[in-house]
Each structure stands twice: as structure tokens, then as C-alpha cells.
Amino acid sequence: MANLANFTAGELANVGSQLTNDASKYINNPDLELKWAMKSYHHAETYFNLISSVDPTALKLTQIDDEIYTEFRKEFPDLKIDVIQEEDLKSPEAKEKWRPFINSFEKKVEDFNYGTLLRLDCTKDYTEENSILVVRLQFLAIEIARNREGYNSSLRFNKKDNSEQKT
Template sequence: MDSTESILSSLGVERASAAAHALSLPADAYGNDPQLEMMWAMKAYNHAEVYFNLISSVDPKFLKLTKQDDNIHSAFTESFSDLNLDVLDPDHLKTPEAKERWRPFCNQFEGVVDDFNYGTLLRLDSKKDYTEENTIFATRIQFFAIEIARNRGGFNDTVFNAKAKQQNEKQSS
């Protein structure tokens, strides 16, 4: 059992249900509650883990992340055609200027993509796993936009091919 599962199981059914309900409320309903921040971090970590396992197991070119993939991709390429998808520069996401540039893009998906502004972990280098050095906090719509573009552009193929190679080597021995 990994640390996330042990933490969740230690909560019990009632507290886990309460945590799930708490995570569904808008962020402005809370102050800086450390317990809530830990729950958000666990949720973001679990999402990252599931996504990385997905791109490791399925050819990313064939993945559909949302019902709006085509719309997200079209709007993203129109607004951010200059963004380096292979290795993201955090300044292109986090500086005040970058946030101003991202805001209209993100807001167009309010009510269209569920939880479009929830916090999500995003890999900086598309060839690498989620690590402390390779991870940045982004909104869910930024994650979707960048990862849909990476999948369609072949940037996540390295992850998929490495896992396939590892499995082939394991079967050969």
C-alpha cells in the first residue's frame, strides 16, 4: 500500500467522505487549512500518477483526455503556438505577464470543462516522470491544453516507448 492509500484508509469512511465533499467546494470557502492543503496535494499527486501510468501504457497519440480535446487544442495552438512543449519554461506559466496571457485562454473553458481551474501537477520536461524538480503546479485547463498538444505532437512518445522497451526486455529475459 502506498503512502496516499494508507493516509486515505486511515481517514475511515466518514472522514474520507467529508474530505471528498470538502474538495468539491470552491476554494474561497476556505482559509489556509493545512489539512485541506494536504488533501489537495494528495488529489493532485494521484491525478499525476494516473496520467503518467496512462501515457506509459497507451500510445499518447490515441488518448482523449476530455470531450473538448479538439476545442482545447485549437484554442491552445492559436494562443500559444510559440510555447516550447518539449521542456516548459516555468516563466511562461507563472510570471505576472504569463498569467495575464493565460487568463483569457483558461476562462473561455469555464462551464465547458469540469474543474477547469483546479490545481494540477504538470511535468516541465515531457520526457521525464513527475519529480520535485520536473513538476510545476498549474490549472487543470493548462494541464489539458499542454498535454493534449504534447500527445498529438509526439512529445510524450518517449515515455510510452521507454515503458514498451522495458516490457519487451522483461519478456525477452
């Protein structure tokens, strides 16, 4: 996150003037969207390789995994995390419930609200059908819970079984 002290007064004034412009004049930058998509996919690929290679129950995703997990299970005790239903994350009711949880980590988790890919079914890899865009804190809460509760453990054994069958 950028520190405002690193910007000159002129740079801050320029940013401020841009914020008062008509939002309809802004267009999506395809290059920026492509870079974001590539970064998100790389993150997903790296994470899947990691949980497929090591014991996910011992994996730490942040320095505050314990706090994220405790608060997640306090706020969402009955959320089924092995196979996520999109409406549990994106319905208007779900968004109202998720928003305070996510925002409570704003100062604690860097890039807490960045778009991140989440697997809907934790037994499967990232595919177009098995992926949904969520904010990073939702990804962390669900994946920390999946790791701690053993839902991701079968991936490691499946990868071992598949590699042994190829030899």
C-alpha cells in the same frame, strides 16, 4: 460544481456572511492541503501510467480536446511544450496571456481552474524537480498538445524498453 438550488436560504446566507469576514482571520487547513496534495499526486501518477501504457496520440482527455487544442495553438503558437519554462506559465506577462484562455473554458471544462501537477520536461516522470503546479486548463492544453504532436510517445517505448531489460 454545486447547484445553488440544492442549498437552503440559511446555508446560502451563512456562506455569504463568511465571504464578508476579514480574510486575515482564515488559516490554511493542513488536512485540506494534504488531501489536495494526495489527490493531485494520484491524478499525476494515473496520467503518467496511462501515457506510458497506451499510444498517447490517440488519447482523449476531455470531450472537447479538439477545441482546447485549436484554441491553445491559436493563442500560443510558438510555445515550446517539450520542456516548459516556468516563466512561460507564471510570469506576470504569461499570466495575463493565459487568463483569458483559461477563463474561456470556465463553462466547458469541469474544475477548469483546479490546481494540477504538470511535468516540465515531457520525457521524464513526475518528480519534485520536474513538476510545477498549474491550473487544470493549462495542464489539459499542454498535455493534449504533447499527445497530438507526439512528444509523449517516447514514454511508452521507454517503459517497454525498461520492462524488457528487467526480464
